[in-house]
Amino acid sequence: MVTIAEVARHAGVAASTVSYVLSGKRSISSDTRARVQRSVQALGYRPNASARALASQRANVLALVVPLRTGMHVPVMMQFATSVVTTARRFDHDVLLLTADEGPEGLERVAQSSLVDALVVMDVELHDERVPVLRELPMPSVLIGYPADADGLTCIDLDFVAAGAQCVDHLADLGHHSIALLGTPSAVYERQTGFAQRTLTGFVDAAGRRGVLGVETPCEHTFDAVLHTVEQLLRDHPGITGLVVQNEPIIGPLLDVLRRLGRRVPEDMSLVAICADDVAESQVPRLSSVTIPAEQIGLQAVESLITKLEGGSVPALTLLPPGLTARASSSQPTGHIGSP
Amino acid sequence: MVTIAEVARHAGVAASTVSYVLSGKRSISSDTRARVQRSVQALGYRPNASARALASQRANVLALVVPLRTGMHVPVMMQFATSVVTTARRFDHDVLLLTADEGPEGLERVAQSSLVDALVVMDVELHDERVPVLRELPMPSVLIGYPADADGLTCIDLDFVAAGAQCVDHLADLGHHSIALLGTPSAVYERQTGFAQRTLTGFVDAAGRRGVLGVETPCEHTFDAVLHTVEQLLRDHPGITGLVVQNEPIIGPLLDVLRRLGRRVPEDMSLVAICADDVAESQVPRLSSVTIPAEQIGLQAVESLITKLEGGSVPALTLLPPGLTARASSSQPTGHIGSP
DNA sequence: TGCCATTGTCGAAGCGCTTCGATCGGACCT
DNA sequence: AGGTCCGATCGAAGCGCTTCGACAATGGCA
Incomplete structure (x- = not known):
């Protein structure tokens, strides 16, 4: 050498x-x-990277902590990761990959050994045990998602409250009066993952504001669960003509189920999904959706981190506005129920 | 500090x-x-990690190069990555995440700056431009997949030839006489990705050996492509009663298409997929499948790398034997065509 | 002409660790 | 009692880079 x-x-x-x-x-x-x-x-x-890091006290490496849990949608995560790596490279940094199962101790390890000089932590829960650790660490970090107490932290996320509301508004604008939110598995709500709860909040508030009926139900990932959940939903609320789905893996099964139940999309049932664009595009019919701007979030996260490393200051909380793209799965309600 | x-x-x-x-x-x-x-x-x-690395000439970091291309199934990739990280940690190493779009130059960068002391490269093509670079690099590497000329390299992969054959054998054992391979998009074949071609080889050979009709066709990811491909297939070869699928994203659409064409699974059409177990399990009906042992491959890759780092020697090529799990999507052929 | 800035370059002192060779006592053997 | 060996510890020399202060050389200005 x-x-x-x-x-x-x-x-x-x-x-x-x-x-x-x-x-x-x-x-x-x-x-x-x-x-x-x-x-x-x-x-x-x-x-030589080590010599440089030792002399300059800068490793030029960022840690990226990815979740490994059930209920997370993997392709979206991968988009985050890719975007983080690509952006980091633009700023002449590399990315060390950590899995969440190393826990808070893993963060301390890489930080205190100066293996990295900043951290990006994905999938933060409302009461995340890594949060207090991050606060004490002698280096900057950015969270994707945000905890209940975000004091002293930098968080970036899609504005899920607005996303939930936007779905309701879209359907209400089309003339729907009864809509349902088909959410994530109940485990996701129970572990207090912020995005699920916030979407729900936005959904409920917007339904109230628009004066439409808004019911919500969690839904597991199996086909049978989807079938059962939808049947139950339609039995309890036969007037429902619009569905908001925040649960990527069930999108395929859901379309099957509706077909099996004889409900055409969008003629008998309008659908709006909160999911990645390519997923929405590849369904039949193509789904109206609020996109998860994974790429933008990753980019933003790294940019904030670099700014902090350079001594700059960044907003404590950045909420990206949701964007709804109307496609073929939502239309005015027609048919037997409601006005023709 | x-x-x-x-x-x-x-x-x-x-x-x-x-x-x-x-x-x-x-x-x-x-x-x-x-x-x-x-x-x-x-x-x-x-x-301090840098000081240690500088003094000992060992960073205790492995590079993981992940592909970012169309046609790759993301969740499987993520399984690889997770397994690599977890295993690396067991050997007290960390993992630096690189994307394939940095190209051969990216490998040189991290290797020659001693940022890492070994590399895992995923998704290797038959004529991969990174291969000559890896051969020259002053540090060990392991390829997942393998190129045409693997001289001097260490490669690990599922034995896709055997996997293709195993699918044919399974269907032939059940009594099928005409089967088809629904493959990856043609772009994947064209860029000479090893696994697609090898599966095809195994499929064709086994069909010949068993004396059954074996036809094959690539298939794109859109619903319309699946519909068109299957219709064409059944028009050209009406006697087909068994399908081998190596193309995860089309599994959902394929089941839709068969339903739409009035072919019941498995009564009118048996299906065997080459895909991750959880994907096979979550379909209706649950699919017979040859699993992609992502976790084991990642583990094996890291273990080989550590062995090489310690001066040991490892086999140049490790082919993991495929494992077929029979589930609800394959049965004896019945019905109008063939013997009752 | 003399003085002060400015610019460009050098040498040396670290950064925090690993590792080599040397040293110092015992314990053991004869 | 003397010699030998081994286990335990120390000190110093680097690993390859960054960065600070020093110092010529140059040019502008009084």
Whole structure:
């Protein structure tokens, strides 16, 4: 491996000069600069990451903590991760991958050993045990999602309250009077994952505001659960003509179930999903949906982190506004119930 | 941050002694060892990762290169990644996440800067431009999948030839005489991804060996493509009673299409999929399938890498035997065509 | 012409750890 | 009693880089 000393010798300058050429932290005559750069090229020099980190107290590595739990939709997570890595690279950083099962102790480990110099933590729960740890850590972090007590933390998330409301508004605007929210498995609500509860809040509030009937029910991932849940729902509230779905894995089964029950989409039942665009696009019919802006969230998270690393300040909470795309699965209510 | 010097002072020993206690590389009296360990605890000492890496020439970090391309099934990839991270941690290593779009240059970057000390590369193509780079790199690597010329490399993969054959055997054993392979999108074949071609080889060979008709067709991911492909298939070969599917995203649509065409599963059409178990389990009916042992592959990959790092030798090519689980989607052929 | 800034470069001092060789007592053997 | 060996510990030398202060050399200005 080529060292900075060899480059210096090759270029006929001091090692520190090479360093300054590379970092640009002091002015260097364009003559010397060119000579050094030629030597770097010629020798194929790459600074040693550990030496650099040790001397500069900066590893140029971010930790990314991904969840590994049931009920999370994997492709969306992967989008986050990809976006984080890509953005980090734009700022000349790399990404260390941690799984949530290392727990708070894992965060302390990578932080206190200076393996990384900042953290991105995904899938934060309302009462997350990692939150107090993050607060004490001697380095910046950004949460995706947000806990009940977000004091002193930086959080970024989709505005799920607004998303829930937007779905209701969309259906209400089309003329629906009775709608239901088909939510995540009840385990997700029980462990107090913020996004599920916030969507529910937005849904309920908006239904009240618009004067429409809004009922909600959790739903597990199996086909039978979907069938049973929908049957129950339609039995209890036969007037329902609109469905909001926040539960990616059941979208396929749900369409099956509606078909099996003889409900056409959108003629007999309008559907709005909260899911990734490509999922919405690949259904038959294509689904009206509020997209999860995974890419934008990842980008935003890394940008905030870099800003904090550079001593800048960022908003404590960034809520991205939801965007609803109307596709083929929602229309005015028609048919036997309601006005033609 | 606490340094080793402070621990040494606190315990009344030399810094090198603390180091030896921590690494166990020289014998230390149990008295001294206990005293040092108490000091480590008391001060909450964590060795600085960069300093350690610089001095020992070992970062204790593995690179994981994940693909980001169309046609890859994301949840399976995530299983790989998780398994790699978990196993790496068992061996006291961390994982740096790279995306394939950094290309060969990205591998050189992390390797030559000593950011990592070994690499796991996923989704290797038959003629992968990263392969020559990996061969030259001054550190061990393991490929998941394998290229045409695997000389000097370590590769691990599911034995897709055997998997393709096993599907044919399963259906032939049940009494089917005409079967089809519904494969990946044609782009996947065209870019010479090994697993698709090998499955095809196994399928064709086994069909020949068993004396059954075996036809194959690629299939894109859209619903319309599935519909069109299946219709075409059944028009050209009306006697087909068994389907092998290697294309996770189309499994849902395929079941829809068969329903729409009035073919019951398994009564009129038997199905065997090559996919993750949870996907097979969550369909209606539950699918007979050859599982992709993602977890085992990730584990194996990391274990091989660690062995190589320690100077051991490992087999150049490890092919994991496929395992077929018969579920509700395959049965003896019945009905109008063939013998009752 | 002399003085002060400015610019460009150098040398040396670390960053926090690992590891090599050396040292110092015992214990053991003869 | 002397010699030998081994276990336990220490000190010092790096690992390859960044960064600080120092110092020529240059140019502008009085």
